[in-house]
Amino acid sequence: MFKKWKLRKYQKIFFIDSENVGYQLPDEIPENIYIYLFVSNPFVLDKLGDDITKYKKQLEIVDIRPLMKHGATKNAMDFCIVAKLAEIMLWVSFHQKMIIVSRDKGYDISIAFMKQQYPRKSIERYSLPMTCYYASHDCTQKIINQLDHDVMKLVTSHQTMAGLKRFLTKNQKSLFVIEEFTEEISGIKVFIEYDIYLNQYALYYSGNIKQRYYHLEEAQQDFHDLVNMLQKKYQKYYSKELLFKAKELHIHQYIEEAYLKKQTLQDCLISHFGQKEGIYLFNQFIQA
Incomplete structure (x- = not known):
C-alpha cells in the first residue's frame, strides 16, 4: 500500500529493458520520474556503481537473475516487465504515464491490449536509452529537442x-x-x-x-x-576538370610526386616517360 501511494507523486514511470537498450542512466533525471530497471546480467549492478545510491529514491532494481535459474526462456525479461507494468497500472492515476524503454516491438501488442482494457491509462514504448531522453550533453540534448513528432514517431x-x-x-x-x-x-x-x-x-x-x-x-x-x-x-588540382583529366590520363601518382618534391609536373612527367611523351601528357592535362 505504501508503494502505491509513493508512486502517485511521479509523472512518468519507466520500465527499462536493460537487455535491449542497456542499463546506462543519465547524469541527471527530473524529480518527477521513477525507474524500474530490470536486470539479468550479473555484471550490471557492479557497472552501475554509485548511480544506484545516487538515484535510490527514484530507482528500483528488479533483479530477475534468481528466476533465470529455473529454466528461463528467451523472452523472460519481456514477460517480467509486462507483468510488473500490469501490476503498477492498477495503482497509478490517469494523469501519470507508464513507459517501457526498449527497441523490442514485441511489447507493442501487450501495450495495445492493456490500452484496450484501460483506455484512459497512458502507456507508451520508448525505443531510445534513457540517456537520450534526459541527455546532459548540450549537443545531444539539442538534437533531441529539434526532432518533431513525425521524426520521433519514425525513430x-x-x-x-x-x-x-x-x-x-x-x-x-x-x-x-x-x-x-x-x-x-x-x-x-x-x-x-x-x-x-x-x-x-x-x-x-x-x-x-x-x-x-x-x-x-x-x-x-x-x-x-x-x-x-x-x-x-x-x-593541387585547382579544379574538378583537372582532377577528372588526371584520372583519365592516369597521372595521379606523378602529380603527387611533383607536389612532394616541389618539382614542376612537366619535368616529373619527362623524367618518367621521356621528352616527347612527357610533354604530350603535360599538354593534355593543362588543356582540361
Whole structure:
C-alpha cells in the first residue's frame, strides 16, 4: 500500500529493458520520474556503481537473475516487465504515464491490449536509452529537442540509424548531422552523425562510417584531421576538370610526386616517360 501511494507523486514511470537498450542512466533525471530497471546480467549492478545510491529514491532494481535459474526462456525479461507494468497500472492515476524503454516491438501488442482494457491509462514504448531522453550533453540534448513528432514517431518504429534513415527525407537526415564538410574539387563529403540508438557519434568519410565515438570531442578532432587531409590532397588540382583529366590520363601518382618534391609536373612527367611523351601528357592535362 505504501508503494502505491509513493508512486502517485511521479509523472512518468519507466520500465527499462536493460537487455535491449542497456542499463546506462543519465547524469541527471527530473524529480518527477521513477525507474524500474530490470536486470539479468550479473555484471550490471557492479557497472552501475554509485548511480544506484545516487538515484535510490527514484530507482528500483528488479533483479530477475534468481528466476533465470529455473529454466528461463528467451523472452523472460519481456514477460517480467509486462507483468510488473500490469501490476503498477492498477495503482497509478490517469494523469501519470507508464513507459517501457526498449527497441523490442514485441511489447507493442501487450501495450495495445492493456490500452484496450484501460483506455484512459497512458502507456507508451520508448525505443531510445534513457540517456537520450534526459541527455546532459548540450549537443545531444539539442538534437533531441529539434526532432518533431513525425521524426520521433519514425525513430520509435526503428531500431538502427541505418533502418531509420531509409525513411527520412534529406532535411530530416540533416537533423542528426553535427558537423560536415564537402571538398569542392573531389566532391568527397565528411560528416559527424549522432546515432540516437547507440548514443554514439559516427564519423563518415565518402559515404562510409570510418569510426564511432562515445565522446564528441574525439570525433571532432578526427573530423578536422580528415578535412585538412582532403584539402592538402586535392588543392593541387585547382579544379574538378583537372582532377577528372588526371584520372583519365592516369597521372595521379606523378602529380603527387611533383607536389612532394616541389618539382614542376612537366619535368616529373619527362623524367618518367621521356621528352616527347612527357610533354604530350603535360599538354593534355593543362588543356582540361
